[in-house]
Amino acid sequence: MAKIGVIGAGFAGLSAACYLSAAGHEVHVFEKNAEAGGRARQLLTSNGFAFDMGPSWYWMPDVLEKFFNDMGHQASDFFQLQLLNPSFEMVFDRQQTMVIPADCKDLADLFEYIESGSARSLEKFLHEAKQKYHFGMEQLVYKPALSVTEYLSAKLIWKSLQVDVFLPFSKHVRKFFTNPRLIALMEFPVLFLGAQPSQTPALYSLINYAGLMLGTWYPRGGFVKVISAMHHIAEKNGVVFHFNAGVEKIMTKAGLVTGLQHDQQTFYCNGLVAAADYNHVEKNLLQAGERNYNGKYWDNRVMAPSCLIFYLGVAKKIGRLNHHTLFFDECLNDHARQIYSEPQWPDRPLFYVCCPSKTDNSVAPPGHENLFLLMPIAAGLDDSEATRQKYFSIMISRLEAFAGESIQNHIVFSSSYCIKNFIQDYNSFKGNAYGLANTLSQTAILKPKIRNKQLRNLFYAGQLTVPGPGVPPAVISGKIAAGLLNKYLTNKSHEIFV
Numbered sequence: 001m002a003k004i005g006v007i008g009a010g011f012a013g014l015s016a017a018c019y020l021s022a023a024g025h026e027v028h029v030f031e032k033n034a035e036a037g038g039r040a041r042q043l044l045t046s047n048g049f050a051f052d053m054g055p056s057w058y059w060m061p062d063v064l065e066k067f068f069n070d071m072g073h074q075a076s077d078f079f080q081l082q083l084l085n086p087s088f089e090m091v092f093d094r095q096q097t098m099v100i101p102a103d104c105k106d107l108a109d110l111f112e113y114i115e116s117g118s119a120r121s122l123e124k125f126l127h128e129a130k131q132k133y134h135f136g137m138e139q140l141v142y143k144p145a146l147s148v149t150e151y152l153s154a155k156l157i158w159k160s161l162q163v164d165v166f167l168p169f170s171k172h173v174r175k176f177f178t179n180p181r182l183i184a185l186m187e188f189p190v191l192f193l194g195a196q197p198s199q200t201p202a203l204y205s206l207i208n209y210a211g212l213m214l215g216t217w218y219p220r221g222g223f224v225k226v227i228s229a230m231h232h233i234a235e236k237n238g239v240v241f242h243f244n245a246g247v248e249k250i251m252t253k254a255g256l257v258t259g260l261q262h263d264q265q266t267f268y269c270n271g272l273v274a275a276a277d278y279n280h281v282e283k284n285l286l287q288a289g290e291r292n293y294n295g296k297y298w299d300n301r302v303m304a305p306s307c308l309i310f311y312l313g314v315a316k317k318i319g320r321l322n323h324h325t326l327f328f329d330e331c332l333n334d335h336a337r338q339i340y341s342e343p344q345w346p347d348r349p350l351f352y353v354c355c356p357s358k359t360d361n362s363v364a365p366p367g368h369e370n371l372f373l374l375m376p377i378a379a380g381l382d383d384s385e386a387t388r389q390k391y392f393s394i395m396i397s398r399l400e401a402f403a404g405e406s407i408q409n410h411i412v413f414s415s416s417y418c419i420k421n422f423i424q425d426y427n428s429f430k431g432n433a434y435g436l437a438n439t440l441s442q443t444a445i446l447k448p449k450i451r452n453k454q455l456r457n458l459f460y461a462g463q464l465t466v467p468g469p470g471v472p473p474a475v476i477s478g479k480i481a482a483g484l485l486n487k488y489l490t491n492k493s494h495e496i497f498v
């Protein structure tokens with residue numbers, strides 16, 4: 001049994017801690033904040049609101065179910081999942097909206113109503129997306145991406161040739177659909193979750209399959225229930241958590257991590273998984289000669305968006321809102337351009353509203369609504385209170401116009417979260433919210449490596465390494481890092497360092 005440190009108690013860190021402790025190691029998790037969860041923490045207010053601070057879309061339920069199965073459990077042992085129907089709504093203007101049903105036949109009927117012949121196109125698109133999903137989940141995402149040789153099997157090459165993998169996502173979508181609303185529906189996940197559609201490989205249509213076919217779910221009580229479940233499993237396995245324990249230095253000797261320094265204390269260990277911000281770990285916790293990448297490398301990365309978030313408690317019920325509502329009443333391409341190619345605060349932003357109190361009466365007092373407003377923005381922008389309030393006014397005005405009723409005058413709790421907060425709370429590189437963009441040049445072996453090239457017992461996990469941003473990839477990342485470290489500690493072999 002080895003003594004292992006894990007930095008960070010978000011999804012990736014909790015996943016790594018669970019797998020390493022299940023393998024019989026003594027695991028200690030060091031978290032700079034007061035509780036587990038990272039971006040999935042919960043904000044509780046004195047007047048009875050409970051806000052998910054980060055993730056709110058429970059997609060790819062099979063990935064989390066696999067994690068719980070690996071730990072000898074089922075997700076239902078810890079929380080109740082509810083399938084949302086409708087899955088979400090897209091707003092194009094006050095009169096033109098698109099409500100996305102959970103039922104496959106109803107979805108096909110909706111497509112056919114909007115664009116003649118598109119039901120058949122949807123069937124073809126989703127059939128291919130399903131192939132990519134299973135191809136990706138079974139053959140790609142659990143690979144450590146240390147070498148191109150991992151992807152050179154005849155089966156992988158043949159499968160990749162059967163479906164569009166490298167074609168730009170935007171071109172792929174337009175092979176099937178011409179209606180702007182249907183195109184927006186297919187493109188929104190890659191904009192909100194990681195990249196500009198024109199720069200994203202068509203492989204990521206697997207996300208469309210996950211969202212439209214596997215369903216949009218909600219863990220009753222909020223995402224904190226998932227965090228609590230993983231935290232419980234880790235503690236049951238014997239993992240020791242150190243909260244309010246920001247790591248100040250990684251100690252090394254002869255090409256190995258030997259310990260951590262935090263709060264003028266030293267923790268000695270035989271291995272480490274760094275599930276905190278990758279750039280922060282390298283820049284601030286390691287010496288220059290121990291880093292995988294320099295500052296120029298990071299400055300040249302294409303980042304997924306940051307975001308401006310408002311958590312609002314409203315002392316009334318709002319009739320015309322679903323659990324998830326996407327405001328696409330402005331130009332998608334203009335907003336995407338101002339995130340990626342010309343980073344700046346957007347002129348006419350798209351945004352997203354989550355109202356979990358439509359589904360779950362535990363997250364708001366009776367007769368109240370719990371609202372979460374999120375606007376994607378470029379990472380690294382100047383973040384001032386005046387700018388936050390400017391965009392709050394824009395979003396709340398458009399929300400009120402859509403809802404057809406006053407909301408702002410009934411707000412009894414309001415808190416904002418943006419770039420400065422991501423940096424302060426998570427040491428987030430440029431204040432990013434989602435990690436690296438899923439561009440072709442930042443996919444698989446082209447992502448920051450999951451292992452440290454100089455320190456044989458240091459591995460990374462989280463949204464800045466493989467497989468990428470999002471809750472399911474973060475959980476997978478923790479599993480991959482834990483498996484590599486366990487293999488090294490078990491075999492004391494350098495064979496994985498090719």
